[in-house]
Amino acid sequence: MRLYRFLMLAYPRSFRDRFGEEMLLDLEEARREMGPRIWTRTLTELVTVAPRARWEEGMVKTKLIAGVFLLLIAGGGTMLVTGLGPDIRSAFVPLLILAGLVALMGIAAATSRAGAERTYAVEGRRWWWIPAGLLGLLQVAMGVGQFIDDPSSSNLGALVLFVLFGGLILGGMSVQNRVAGNWMIAAGALPMLPFVWMVGPPVLALVTIVMAVSDNLRAARRAPAI
Amino acid sequence: MRREPEDVTPLPSASFHVLLALVDRPRHGYAVMQEVERLSDGAVRMGPGTVYTTIKRLLDGGLIEEVQGPDPADPRRRSYRATALGERVCRAEVHRLAGLIQRSVLGRLAPGFEV
Numbered sequence: 001m002r003l004y005r006f007l008m009l010a011y012p013r014s015f016r017d018r019f020g021e022e023m024l025l026d027l028e029e030a031r032r033e034m035g036p037r038i039w040t041r042t043l044t045e046l047v048t049v050a051p052r053a054r055w056e057e058g059m060v061k062t063k064l065i066a067g068v069f070l071l072l073i074a075g076g077g078t079m080l081v082t083g084l085g086p087d088i089r090s091a092f093v094p095l096l097i098l099a100g101l102v103a104l105m106g107i108a109a110a111t112s113r114a115g116a117e118r119t120y121a122v123e124g125r126r127w128w129w130i131p132a133g134l135l136g137l138l139q140v141a142m143g144v145g146q147f148i149d150d151p152s153s154s155n156l157g158a159l160v161l162f163v164l165f166g167g168l169i170l171g172g173m174s175v176q177n178r179v180a181g182n183w184m185i186a187a188g189a190l191p192m193l194p195f196v197w198m199v200g201p202p203v204l205a206l207v208t209i210v211m212a213v214s215d216n217l218r219a220a221r222r223a224p225a226i
Numbered sequence: 227m228r229r230e231p232e233d234v235t236p237l238p239s240a241s242f243h244v245l246l247a248l249v250d251r252p253r254h255g256y257a258v259m260q261e262v263e264r265l266s267d268g269a270v271r272m273g274p275g276t277v278y279t280t281i282k283r284l285l286d287g288g289l290i291e292e293v294q295g296p297d298p299a300d301p302r303r304r305s306y307r308a309t310a311l312g313e314r315v316c317r318a319e320v321h322r323l324a325g326l327i328q329r330s331v332l333g334r335l336a337p338g339f340e341v
Contacts, residue, residue, distance in 0.1 A: 019255075025302060025303060041272075
């Protein structure tokens, strides 16, 4: 049984916490009644059922999807900045469109109330709000600082955009509907990705978007699949 | 939002077998394994991994619920039973499968077969 307790590591942690003791009891009982035959079935399940449980748990899937999503966004944005356009505006256009689409998803989720029942008080996953909050404040500070330094009309436009996207992040953190809030945070962080030479902001944006998108993919996965 | 049996049917085979085992009375995991084997005449044999991953899905879907185990002093041993929704889903699935057989060639070969 010690061996099986060890082999149960193949199942996701939350699953083990909830059903691990019961599984051990059942195996013990089955072993008494059926003899070693139960081991064939149990060990087969370790390579057939356990990986599926892990996949359904979503840690592998959500991170993979979020990673690919980000790679496309960050890669595309960087290519636009470094290769296709003479200035940063060429990268902003597609990113602004994309951020607008993500924000629309957030609004749609908010109006449909999907995910409204989810609260972080229950789930206790909030550490990534620190980089997200920093990013929101940084965006507002960048817009204001740039305008104070050079109060031109183009910098006024930049101020409005920075405040808008920073506000999207901070607003996303304050709405109760977590699915909508996470999409708003991801949308607000997107325009910071092309600032690769500044290192800090795009890293904060990467972390923020990965976590916000992962969280929403986890929420989608929770829709019961029986 | 009220869920209807049509929202979750057709059920995967393992879910249907476990739900069938929990419709008449509460059972714990090992009793479910035995009941599934009995109901299927030994054709379906589940191990603890299959039983509990299926139980988890059914719990998440609201088709079964946890009840006090056979020994209240042992919190490790929990029992489960079908909810009202679970019973309706089970009935709908039985009707679906029976209708399938009735409409098939096998149904015509067995004219006395009634749903």
